[in-house]
Amino acid sequence: MKPLSLSIAVKSDSDRNDQCQRLADELGVALVTEEGSYPYLLVYSEDGLSIQQTGKGAAGPVRVDFSAGATNHRRKHGGRELIVKAVAGNQHQPPSVLDATAGLGRDSFVLASRGYSLTMCERSPVVAAVLKDGLDRARRSGDSELEEIAKRMIFIQGNTLDYLQRLDEIDNPDVIVIDPMFPESKKSALVKKEMRTFHHIVGADSDSEQLLEQALMKARHRVVVKRPKKADYLAGLKPNFAVEGKAIRFDIYSLRAFGKK
Ligand SMILES: C[S@@+](CC[C@H](N)C(=O)[O-])C[C@H]1O[C@@H](n2cnc3c(N)ncnc32)[C@H](O)[C@@H]1O
Numbered sequence: 169m170k171p172l173s174l175s176i177a178v179k180s181d182s183d184r185n186d187q188c189q190r191l192a193d194e195l196g197v198a199l200v201t202e203e204g205s206y207p208y209l210l211v212y213s214e215d216g217l218s219i220q221q222t223g224k225g226a227a228g229p230v231r232v233d234f235s236a237g238a239t240n241h242r243r244k245h246g247g248r249e250l251i252v253k254a255v256a257g258n259q260h261q262p263p264s265v266l267d268a269t270a271g272l273g274r275d276s277f278v279l280a281s282r283g284y285s286l287t288m289c290e291r292s293p294v295v296a297a298v299l300k301d302g303l304d305r306a307r308r309s310g311d312s313e314l315e316e317i318a319k320r321m322i323f324i325q326g327n328t329l330d331y332l333q334r335l336d337e338i339d340n341p342d343v344i345v346i347d348p349m350f351p352e353s354k355k356s357a358l359v360k361k362e363m364r365t366f367h368h369i370v371g372a373d374s375d376s377e378q379l380l381e382q383a384l385m386k387a388r389h390r391v392v393v394k395r396p397k398k399a400d401y402l403a404g405l406k407p408n409f410a411v412e413g414k415a416i417r418f419d420i421y422s423l424r425a426f427g428k429k
Pocket residue numbers: 268269270271272273274275276289290291292295326327328329347348349350370373375379
């Protein structure tokens with residue numbers, strides 16, 4: 169599926185005109201007062217920036233809010249996080265992590281709230297705008313713990329393949345996490361509508377095999393690939409082991425034990 173980059177516009181808002189114009193210019197999309205024929209709009213409100221589907225039966229807005237919802241609940245109430253186990257095993261010292269497929273930053277946030285410092289890359293300009301907006305709000309939230317967590321999340325907009333190619337060896341991350349888009353589920357009626365919006369905006373990740381290949385050359389200790397539980401291995405490459413949950417699985421490619429240079 170192709171990204172619908174031309175099917176999105178920024179909705180103007182008289183209270184935030186400069187902000188709306190800046191975003192429209194940055195993304196090279198129209199600034200509109202009416203939804204017209206655009207299936208998606210980028211909308212600023214007091215809750216931040218969101219992607220809003222238009223028309224009858226539209227899905228709810230897609231935005232990043234680290235101070236609410238399931239992610240925040242997990243931050244406040246803890247619990248066993250599979251991704252933490254997948255990334256660090258029994259290692260106590262948090263390794264440096266590159267989130268190669270940042271998306272809406274939920275996985276990175278889980279790691280950052282456990283003390284990890286991360287670099288996150290996202291190439292979709294629309295998703296990047298929404299994520300940056302969520303990070304900015306978290307950094308100015310007035311909740312000192314949330315502000316500290318968000319400061320540990322360094323965001324880079326662009327293709328991770330380019331980022332990795334430019335990276336000096338000394339800056340290679342301990343762990344690289346990859347969570348590629350998976351083809352839209354056949355049971356699409358059951359998939360949350362908001363997830364479908366995300367799928368339509370981002371499209372399929374056709375180069376995720378290449379990403380794994382590069383990541384295996386650059387990570388110091390391990391590469392972690394997030395997959396639906398029943399999915400094939402990415403690039404057909406068998407991992408050393410996996411950490412499994414109810415619906416997802418983390419495939420772990422071990423390169424070097426933690427503690428070894
Ligand atoms: C399934 S989502 C990741 C969701 C994320 N783990 C989260 O917790 O919100 C995949 C994201 O990776 C991005 N992506 C895929 N390949 C990429 C690449 N080579 N460089 C940068 N971003 C990439 C896509 O644009 C998409 O937003």
